[in-house]
Amino acid sequence: MTTSETVSGELVVTAGARAPTGTRPAAGAYLKATAANRRAARDLRPDFGSRVLFYCAFELVVRRRFRCDSPVAEIARSVAAAARRHAPVVVPALEAEMLIRDALGEAVPIEEIPLDAIVTTHLLVFASLVDELALSDDEVDALIAEAEDRAEALGHG
Amino acid sequence: MGGTGQSGSPGALILRALEDDCPAVALVRLPRSPRLVRLLGQLFLVALRRCFAAHDTREITGYVYGLLTWLDLPPRGLLARQSEAVIRAALGEPALATGIGLVRRHEIVCIVVGDLARPPGPGRAELEALVAQAQQRIARLDQRDVRTPRRRRR
Numbered sequence: 001m002t003t004s005e006t007v008s009g010e011l012v013v014t015a016g017a018r019a020p021t022g023t024r025p026a027a028g029a030y031l032k033a034t035a036a037n038r039r040a041a042r043d044l045r046p047d048f049g050s051r052v053l054f055y056c057a058f059e060l061v062v063r064r065r066f067r068c069d070s071p072v073a074e075i076a077r078s079v080a081a082a083a084r085r086h087a088p089v090v091v092p093a094l095e096a097e098m099l100i101r102d103a104l105g106e107a108v109p110i111e112e113i114p115l116d117a118i119v120t121t122h123l124l125v126f127a128s129l130v131d132e133l134a135l136s137d138d139e140v141d142a143l144i145a146e147a148e149d150r151a152e153a154l155g156h157g
Numbered sequence: 158m159g160g161t162g163q164s165g166s167p168g169a170l171i172l173r174a175l176e177d178d179c180p181a182v183a184l185v186r187l188p189r190s191p192r193l194v195r196l197l198g199q200l201f202l203v204a205l206r207r208c209f210a211a212h213d214t215r216e217i218t219g220y221v222y223g224l225l226t227w228l229d230l231p232p233r234g235l236l237a238r239q240s241e242a243v244i245r246a247a248l249g250e251p252a253l254a255t256g257i258g259l260v261r262r263h264e265i266v267c268i269v270v271g272d273l274a275r276p277p278g279p280g281r282a283e284l285e286a287l288v289a290q291a292q293q294r295i296a297r298l299d300q301r302d303v304r305t306p307r308r309r310r311r
Contacts, residue, residue, distance in 0.1 A: 072215060093252065111233045111234035111235075
């Protein structure tokens, strides 16, 4: 994942691609740090299993935040908020919106989205929606645990 | 502003291209003079506003899918997202299209305007009326620019 640190201290999840580990606990901890807006204990290069976990967590929080028929404008506002919240990292607006709508079950054009844009969107929109929903630490833990279960059920735990 | 009746005018060129078997391709191949590009842009805007103003954005996604499928172009990838971005930009979300180059934007405008002629199509009279409306918009924009000239930089 392309990484950077924020100047304002908003985003502290970033870590370079220096430490080549991507185990499930590391990915879960990375997600939690993202949501809590603090620095992850270790760098993470998301392997396939980690990316599946990120997707599962993203899908869960998206479905908690939006209904299938939520206005697209409302989704776009949340994407814009995520982009503002993590300003030094580029959140691709339309791609992020499409990934959210895809997670809601809509048939949308999501082919050819670069992998780094997908991972960035999953992580940063997850963090932003957790904030929009005002989830407590315990609720975030439960959400990540549920995502880990889903990832495991998919064979990527 | 050239009227649609003059054979070499931008309006006439566009109407002729819309009668082609592949209108989008014919439009892309027209000489890209500033007047023609401007008229195409306004025609794009007029057509979109008449079709999609006050509609759910999801209808645009569906429209783009149908359009690209009709043209045998990939309907689920980058072109689809760029097409939706250019359309939504014209309808009031300009930021969505900021990363899209002028050439690609022009191609998308041609694809959408070319779709006006998709069978059964609205007929020659309605197409002429749309072109005339686009020309009228340009004339009004020009009048407005004359009335409120930009302040010169010192």
